[in-house]
Amino acid sequence: MELRYDEDFVEAAAFLCTSGRRKGVSTLQIARFHRERERLYSILDPDDRNTAFFRLHLEWFREWGLEEVLTGLVKEFPLLTRMLSVLVVRKTRGKNDDGAELYVNEARQRSAIVALPPDFFERDVTLRNYLRHEFTHLSDMLRPDFGYLPTLDLPGLNSAQQRLARERYRLIWDITIDGRLSAAGHVPMATCEQHRAAFFRGYSFWPEARRTDTFDALWQNGSPAHAQFLALIADPRGLRESHGPAPGASCPLCGFPTFAWVSDGAVTTEIARTIAAQFPDWTTEQSLCTRCLETYETLAGVVVH
């Protein structure tokens, strides 16, 4: 497996070392780095100059032992070295841009990109924790028994519900990753209690005993699989079977999940007639969300107070 770097990433990491934020970088080295760098400004051809800068930054990236940290960690994940042709490390562009992605080309060659904030080189511990998490993530995607698919096969969900399902998938996957890292004696990105709290928030509609049992099973799951995750995210409330105004169920008119159903008596005959003109099969028992009520109040010409 070849390890490649994004130019911005190597440059930012080298500059972090010159800023005094990484221990073990001597002022003499910093002065030499700047001297060598300044010489490159005399290269007139922009492409040649760019290449020269990249080479220099990469040399110092290696000199300051940053590459060693990365290669050392990659070795802990033999699946990556065996199954990936290329692993690219790039700089994150923003706060929510970190993570790892797997790509497969037409020749079935696999490559991966890990987005990494260069600031993590300030402390190798933070970097290692982060990379172990992301490399486990990639290993799962490569593991045949995990059965990873790049898209979630969840028919019947609207876009808002699909987004929610993806969020749940991410939550559950992170729990199993950190559970395994913790069991192996590594420091996870978030503690068991932090994950438990996040899981309890995400599945607040379940009884506490069910939440506890499911979370414990996830945290201790040594070999999770895509199919197990799908079973937990698709319809955890069992709303598909519900055809009434249950909290979180979809409004029959707009199709968006809602917790704000209209109260009894809010739908006047006039409003019901206006709704029926557009939704002939709709009945008052099915109810509707307060947003839709506002819309049909306006369409019906009812004065809003």
Added chain:
Amino acid sequence: MSNVLNWQLGREMEYPYEAAYPDQQFAFIFNINRCIGCQTCTMACKSTWTFSKGQEYMWWNNVETKPYGGYPHHWDVRTLDLLEQANPGGQNWGGKAEDIKAPYGKFHGKTVFEAAKTFIGPQGANRALGYLPTDDEWSAPNRYEDHPVGNEKGVKGGYFKGGELLPEHKTWFFYLARICNHCSYPACLAACPRNAIYKRPEDGIVLVDQERCRGYRKCMEACPYKKTYYRGTTRTTEKCIGCFPRVEGKDQAGHGLPMQTRCMSSCIGHIRLQGLVGLNPDGTWKEDRYNPLYYLIHIAKVALPLYPQFGTEPNGYYIPPRWVSRPYLRQMFGPGVDDAIERYAAPDRELLAVLQLFGKDQRICDRYEIKEGPKVFETEVRGKKFVLYNDTIIGYAKDGTKIIETTVEEPLHIRPDKHANSI
């Protein structure tokens, strides 16, 4: 450190270099009351200077929605926070407004240069207190566009009463157009370890020498207005160049006369006026009663510097928006805000005439003259008498060429009935 006079602060302050002033200083005034946030200035600058590879995130001119917007995000809040941390509770103004050396009273707090001495970062002490914005802080130049701040929650089906009444609206935002302030004491210049930044002796425009810059980004860290930008393709820093070829009179459209910058000239709201002002040996402005900038800043005192407390003596001035919360404006423009708004809201005869010069011609107006016209009407503006005269204002270029002649009342042309579609 040496001691230099910062007249905007009404006192001497510490600066890493000895005082040195140009023959003339590039300066400008933006009338925020008229800005509609159309970004024409932004695009005029972009299409002239920063359209190349590696300049994608460079907006030498930008217009942001205050209070939430900013490019980079929260640039002013972050610097104000750093200053507050360095001098808790001490960033205050006091004293009386005096002459040209202390027109807003005296600032008792610390400037970015003075605060830097007690703020030691991982690389040691800096020459100016600042921070280097992260990549994502540069990601959206117009974030929070049109987001107002309000002190009342909206109610369903109605508007709250009196929200539009002055002196302060209950819900407000305003557009803040910004370019490099070509400061008299630039923090970018002070911080550069390569001496690659300099002020031109002929007009005080601050430039980065591309031959000397080695991309340390110290200027980006130090500039409190965050108006220098790193270009990844050249690995140097670039910034607003004050359209110096135009200011020098080398743009063919000016026929040899100095012209205002592209952003000033393109402003469709006529909010901008740019020119050059003479300086005294101590850096204060040479008296030039009929230079429109001198008049608006030192006589009428309706235009105020942006965050003067930073201590760089910016040469960009703003007529503050009259509907905005006063404490917010005092923080942004200093203690001269209340008087400036008072004068602008009911302008006297001369001020009203001078305000007509904004955006009337691309060439730099060096001097104005007013020819008195008839009284049109009188009224009362918030308890103050206001009389409108249809005076004529004439603007002259440096060499005496008449470049502007306009009246206070907008000329009205009545189309003859004969040709319905003709002018």
